[in-house]
Amino acid sequence: MRIAILNGPNLNLLGTREPEIYGSTTLAEIEARAREVATELGVQLAFAQFNHEGDLIEAIQALGGRAAAAGVAPDLREKADGALINAAAWTHTNMALADAFSAVKLPYVEVHLSNIFAREPERRHSVLAAGARGFVCGFGAHGYEMALRGLVHSLRAGKR
Ligand code: DQA
Numbered sequence: 001m002r003i004a005i006l007n008g009p010n011l012n013l014l015g016t017r018e019p020e021i022y023g024s025t026t027l028a029e030i031e032a033r034a035r036e037v038a039t040e041l042g043v044q045l046a047f048a049q050f051n052h053e054g055d056l057i058e059a060i061q062a063l064g065g066r067a068a069a070a071g072v073a074p075d076l077r078e079k080a081d082g083a084l085i086n087a088a089a090w091t092h093t094n095m096a097l098a099d100a101f102s103a104v105k106l107p108y109v110e111v112h113l114s115n116i117f118a119r120e121p122e123r124r125h126s127v128l129a130a131g132a133r134g135f136v137c138g139f140g141a142h143g144y145e146m147a148l149r150g151l152v153h154s155l156r157a158g159k160r
Contacts, residue, residue: 008088025141064104
């Protein structure tokens with residue numbers, strides 16, 4: 001089984017970015033833990049972060065089995081069985097991301113470090129949530145591990 005963990009804009013700054021909201025764990029540390037969990041679960045893992053919207057959309061298309069555009073990183077070019085996504089600020093507005101997942105029918109779980117429903121009103125809505133298998137937020141970096149375990153469990157159970 002192949003899983004991709006996709007991170008949206010500014011998440012490359014985790015560790016120093018507003019630690020009172022997002023914690024002090026870096027994205028590299030989140031990736032390292034996710035790789036340990038993936039090994040334990042016996043799944044292959046690709047992990048990436050995007051500051052450019054089009055790059056993320058092309059990666060979702062490639063992971064969903066469409067021919068990869070030239071700029072898609074090598075480990076995102078092969079079809080995946082599912083994805084974990086923290087779309088960061090794009091979560092709240094970006095219908096193109098939701099459309100990309102629907103178009104290629106790639107199952108996904110949404111994850112956020114902070115509890116977006118306890119934040120400013122404009123962050124309390126996700127355009128991705130309705131299409132997601134599951135949703136984890138508010139547990140900081142640990143949420144990635146929870147979401148990864150949940151996604152693999154759900155795919156193995158053969159749900160929807
Ligand atoms: C976030 C929440 C978003 O509102 C914000 O724009 C982020 C991070 C989170 O993980 O808590 O960049 O997705």
